[in-house]
Amino acid sequence: MAAGSSARPPLVLPGTRAGRDPERSLRRGPRRTPPEVVAANQRDRLLDGFVRTVAQVGYARTRVSDICQAAGVTRPVFYELFKGKEDAFLAAHQYGTSLVFGAMEEAHAQASDWPGRVRAGLGALLGILANAPEFAAMAIVEIDAVGPAGREAREELLARFRDFFTDLHEVELPIPAEELVDMVIGGVYSAIYRRIAAGRTAELPDLLPGLAFSVLAPFLGPERAAADLADLADPAPSANPVPACLAPET
Numbered sequence: 001m002a003a004g005s006s007a008r009p010p011l012v013l014p015g016t017r018a019g020r021d022p023e024r025s026l027r028r029g030p031r032r033t034p035p036e037v038v039a040a041n042q043r044d045r046l047l048d049g050f051v052r053t054v055a056q057v058g059y060a061r062t063r064v065s066d067i068c069q070a071a072g073v074t075r076p077v078f079y080e081l082f083k084g085k086e087d088a089f090l091a092a093h094q095y096g097t098s099l100v101f102g103a104m105e106e107a108h109a110q111a112s113d114w115p116g117r118v119r120a121g122l123g124a125l126l127g128i129l130a131n132a133p134e135f136a137a138m139a140i141v142e143i144d145a146v147g148p149a150g151r152e153a154r155e156e157l158l159a160r161f162r163d164f165f166t167d168l169h170e171v172e173l174p175i176p177a178e179e180l181v182d183m184v185i186g187g188v189y190s191a192i193y194r195r196i197a198a199g200r201t202a203e204l205p206d207l208l209p210g211l212a213f214s215v216l217a218p219f220l221g222p223e224r225a226a227a228d229l230a231d232l233a234d235p236a237p238s239a240n241p242v243p244a245c246l247a248p249e250t
Contacts, residue, residue: 011103014044014092015051015134043081045071047092050085055134059089059145089138089146093153096135100128101160114167115220115228119212121164122188126204126211129192133201140189141197161185171219184215 049071053062064085068075082088107124111117129136143150165181173180188211195204209229216225 011099011128013096013099013132013135014047015055015138016132017048039081042073042077046073046078046081046088050088051092051138052134054142055137059142086146086149090149090153093139093143096139097157100125103128108164115216118215122211123208126208130202130204136196136201140193158185158189168219180218184218187214
């Protein structure tokens with residue numbers, strides 16, 4: 001970041017804040033709060049309450065009354081903003097993943113070559129999820145319980161990862177590049193899924209060396225992939241903390 005530039009505000013994913021935090025309550029007074037401000041406040045609190053509830057008891061056992069209780073918002077207001085539990089899930093998933101991809105794209109663009117961009121993007125992803133365990137559980141694991149709409153949302157999510165391969169140089173491959181890209185993406189997603197499902201979300205950054213190698217090796221060869229990773233400025237994931245702009249709000 002250039003000197004004198006302002007720091008980007010922290011990345012705040014759904015579920016990283018408590019819906020019933022007193023500081024988020026709308027103040028009463030002689031000046032009436034605009035309806036759109038009230039609705040936005042209630043929607044954000046419901047998304048936080050939803051994600052936290054799903055992470056705690058699972059999507060299947062989550063009830064609308066539980067969400068409202070966690071958010072400090074009434075049931076009628078919930079149905080003014082969402083059609084139901086599935087609609088709230090898709091809203092939280094879409095909003096949160098859009099923030100994650102924005103941060104990944106920013107990190108990806110700052111590296112000078114494709115191996116560096118792969119590591120930067122993956123590092124951002126793993127750091128963000130590690131610092132937002134409730135959102136990670138909801139978006140990666142509990143999406144399986146949502147049904148067809150959840151599967152469709154996951155397919156759309158995985159398809160977005162293909163954008164990180166558009167700057168890959170032409171290489172000779174034994175299978176179509178599109179197929180290989182999808183296989184690599186599926187492997188990365190599976191490794192992340194298993195770590196979150198096992199309750200080890202905080203350890204996600206430890207996966208960075210292996211995941212970066214697994215992405216690079218099929219396209220560059222194992223020796224070149226290992227060399228490119230070794231040449232990066234800071235190969236140790238534990239010594240590469242999440243940038244301030246990616247850390248959750250406290």
